[in-house]
Amino acid sequence: MGALGHEGLNIVGPMGPEGLDAFLRAVIAGALVVVFGAVYAACFAFGRLFSSLILMRVAYGCFGLLMVTVYVLATSLQLGGVWNVLMVLMLVAYFVAPRMIWRLTAATHE
Amino acid sequence: MSTAKITGIAALDGGQRLAVKYFAVAIVLFGAQILFGLLAGFQYLSPDFLYGVVDFSVNRMVHINAMIVWMLFGFIGSIYWLIEDESGTEVVGLWLGNLAFWLFTIAVVIVVVVYLVIQTGPGQIESIWFINEGREYIEAPRWADVGIVVCLLIFFYNVAATFMKGRWSGIAGVLVLDLVAVAGMYLTGMFYSPNLSMDQFWWWWVIHLWVEATWEVLVGCIMAWGLIKTLGARRQIVTTWLYIEVALMLGSGILGLGHHYFWIGTPEYWLTVGGFFSALEPVPLVAMVVHAVYDSGVHRFKSPNHPALAWLIAHAFGNFFGAGVWGFMHTLPQVNIYTHGTQWSASHGHFAFFGAYATMNIAVFYIAAQRWRGNVNFGGGLVDNGWKWKWALGLLNGGVVGMTMALLVSGYDQVFIERALEGATWSGFFKAQQNVWYLQGMWWRQIFGYMTLAGFFLLVWDLMTIGVRETRPAVFPTEVAEHAA
Ligand code: HEM
Ligand code: HEM
Ligand SMILES: [Fe+2]
DSSP: OGGGOSTTSOTTSOOHHHHHHHHHHHHHHHHHHHHHHHHHHHHHHHHHHTTOHHHHHHHHHHHHHHHHHHHHHHHHTTOOTHHHHHHHHHHHHHHHHHHHHHHHHHHHHO | OOSOOOOGGGGSOHHHHHHHHHHHHHHHHHHHHHHHHHHHHHHHHOTTTTTTTSOHHHHHHHHHHHHHHHHHHHHHHHHHHHHHHHHSSOOTTHHHHHHHHHHHHHHHHHHHHHHHHOOOOOOOHHHHHHTOOOOTTOOOOHHHHHHHHHHHHHHHHHHHHHHHHSOOOHHHHHHHHHHHHHHHHHHHTTOOOSOHHHHHHHHHHHHHHIIIIIHHHHHHHHHHHHHHHHHOOOHHHHHHHHHHHHHHHHHHHHHHGGGGSSSSSOOTHHHHHHHHHHHTTHHHHHHHHHHHHHHHHHHOOOOSBHHHHHHHHHHHHHIIIIIIIHHHHTTSHHHHHHHTTSHHHHHHHHHHIIIIIIHHHHHHHHHHHHHHTTSBOBSSSOTTTTHHHHHHHHHHHHHHHHHHHHHHHHHHHIIIIIIIITOSOHHHHHHHHHSHHHHHHHHHHHHHHHHHHHHHHHHHHHHHHTTTTOOSBOOOHHHHHHHHO
């Protein structure tokens, strides 16, 4: 199973209860990654809109949770090598994209 | 708004008159989709039901083909709906557009009748041409494919030529380019090869590159126009947002195609390519949130068309959860190796198609209904307090979300029993489907399916009656802004 990393998640043989727990953790973490990404984006945008420090803090708090869920995802799936690069890429993209869009929308408003 | 209220056909421009025909057929096919979905769902519970009369394979096929076609009809209608307004001129070849509408509609009817009459038989080159091409979602035989391409070309000509004669805009540019891609992708679905890997390789170009690239751009264009027209959003902002959105969407979505090439016999590098790019596909959906917040803050949404606005919001949420959250959950190959082809996929498929595309079409139906009724107020204080549209909204969304959850339970059961415990064996496949959790999931899917059906009936009833007794004219934010200036 070279391309997918360690043999921990291997369809060829049955995976057993620990494997299933890891799987369940992974899909829940996966769903939460996207949800926290959106909540971060929303709090960030509202924070900027109302110039609210509290909302900005909530936004960064959400981003912290996003980092945690990405960590859980990566460890549950026993990701290795290039797949960890993807996890970092995701973090960067989720952090930067809302800021970029904000700057662009604000800039075109004038 | 001092003139007497003009309603019906007389209230519409040329493009819009054609659009309502497309909408009418779309709604009928939406009904057919639900009906055949319920038949197929019931056969999961009672496999003998209608066996040999309309087999599961046929019900399933009509169910999802009807979906693709009704959504295409809805999109084409939506573009005809907005084009004269957006281009500032009349549709160039309206009679051609009408001709294409009738050709397309008649072709659809013939194809479905043939599906129902000839349900089994050998697969030969003649059956590919005249009965069934055998590719999930786009099973229509080749003669119909050719017809569909001709209709799409006529549509494309009408759109491009109308903008050329009138005025171009950012939205128009994106739209015209996108339509080339939509039609081009369809052609790849006509490719035939006895090599199943190759066949699937090209087939996914249609399905994936439609729903995760070109259709997203198309609804982006419709949304952009809708925001400007019904909510008074500034064109400049909306257009910039559209460009970025399209760039992000295509940047991740095109190679995200690889998430369908994990296990079909394509080279191993697709695991990495598909995993990487598709993992980034939710990012544009998340970034969209910022734009929505900005718009709501700056324009304080005040819409004279509450049902349309509500369905646009349902679209934003549905697209985000159905495509973004449900999509990402199973898109890494490390996860997909367990979920591939289970009810998990069906859970995502239902949520995403409904959430992203059914919702958007329904929003446009309401925009159209408002003009049809003479631009009366669809905002607060409707005659019957708008109970019909509110209940239709609740039942349809509740029904589909309920089906999504039920399918997730069944899908998880398959992961658990078939894949994890039994190691993806043939006997494991059947063991999973006899498990009580799996079966309960199937029952609940059916129950929520009836809820969806009830929502559909209410929706149709509401579209036929909303605003009939309303007299107050609608006040659009764009008009308010212009008067204030
Ligand atoms: C509105 C957009 C989308 C729609 C309408 C949609 C619809 C569907 C449908 C119907 C299927 C089942 C195909 C079949 O086997 O018959 C499917 C499969 C899949 N989708 Fe999506 N999808 C969307 C967006 C996404 C996104 C954004 C992702 C990833 C982030 C994603 C990931 C997947 C994956 C991995 C599969 C394969 C499932 C399997 O292996 O069985 N989808 N999609
Ligand atoms: C209203 C009640 C509905 C019922 C009972 C129902 C039932 C079904 C059934 C039994 C299948 C075949 C699944 C299989 O092969 O295992 C199916 C497939 C599908 N249905 Fe529905 N459906 C309903 C509504 C909808 C709606 C509203 C949509 C979207 C707008 C939709 C989209 C799909 C899609 C995309 C597939 C293919 C999924 C895949 O291959 O993974 N259905 N449906
Ligand atoms: Fe896809």
